[in-house]
Amino acid sequence: MNKQVKSRQRVADHGEVFTAEREVKAMCDLVLPETQRIDSRFLEPACGDGNFLAEVLSRKLAVVRKKYRRSTIDYEMNSLLAVSSLYGVDILADNVAACRERLYKLWAKQYKSVCKSECSDDMHRSIRFILERNIVCGNALTLCCVDENCNDTDEPIVFSEWAFITGANIQRSDYTFAELLSQDEAQLSISGSEGTFLQKYICHYRRLGENG
Template identity: 50%
Template sequence: MAEQVKSKQRVADHGEVFTNEREVNAMLDMVKQETERLDSRFLEPACGDGNFLAEILRRKLAVVKQRYGKNPRDWEKYAFVAVGSIYGVELLPDNAADCRKRLLSIVEEAWRRAIKTDGDPRFMGAISYVLARNILNGDALTMLDAEDNPIIFSEWSLVTGDKVKRRDFRLDEMLEGNVKQNESLSLFGDIADNGDVSPRSEWEYDEETQAFIPKPITEYPLTSFYEVMNGE
């Protein structure tokens, strides 16, 4: 695992101190069942270069190997589900890039061990695309990305066979979600310091959760998980 401190200057400027491996595993062991559930979603709001997310991914991929290691197509499908369940926001762009590379290398190493010569050549491209959508350079406090736009994450849902559904949501709306039926929502959007208004998505009442939840800002047609990078 990487050093806890990259430089004293980064600590002074950003308070950047990485969690060591022992603490990472101790904290994740508190939610062990969730770390081993392939579709259980995790969001790390200050993910650094991925200490927590890397360990979550390793645990999920160990489950994929145990359950689907004898079937290359199933291994790829459920490894995709595992990767699609992991999200991170990181303020420093070099850390965000390092996190994506780190997670990608973990998947590639596991893929080559599990699949050997029977893998689909599109698989790693799809994983790289998902990580580019799921690990973002931005500020989790303001919920804005590096271009000062609302952070938008993609939800990846396995539907049938190798088909997945992608839906994009604003992070701020998702965290504001589950507003009770008798509570009010902002109808006019977010007002910036300069007076500009960022319109909100529509909301709908969900009978199952008995709460209002935001509708996705974009929905994409069903597509093979191997082809998600071609969906835009």
């Protein structure tokens, strides 16, 4: 079993106590259909090293595998969609790095097992790019990014909505976390249909990092 506490200091400073795997699975089971829908969006505002996000990604990838294992292109696009649907915030930079790496490794391992080869460098870069944008080092209470001392910066937390639009092209729309939360609760989602986006980009799913 993974350790639930790294140090007393971290518990005192940041309330860092990781959830045990059994509880994570039981809680995910409460929303089972959503954890198995490839594009359903999850946001964890105190994600730690990603205990919940990793469990949800595993479940989604199992569905992608079952449905699309016979076509590398379809597998790629749908597994990327699964990764792009997961969002996290943590105030500690090492947790954020660990969470991104954990989700990346989960995705890469399954890709190799399904497609029987490593994926292209472009594809690796796209997945890493999504994780850099979706898993954010910030303060979920003030909705600001934080510096290396966990102090708020002037930079707002920004989340990207990813959506396949035509064929292999993905549209990325950026919204501030504050904007998403200010929407009517009934419409609270990252779908952005009612929100004001900061920026929109469109490009091929294997070249996501090229638009900055």
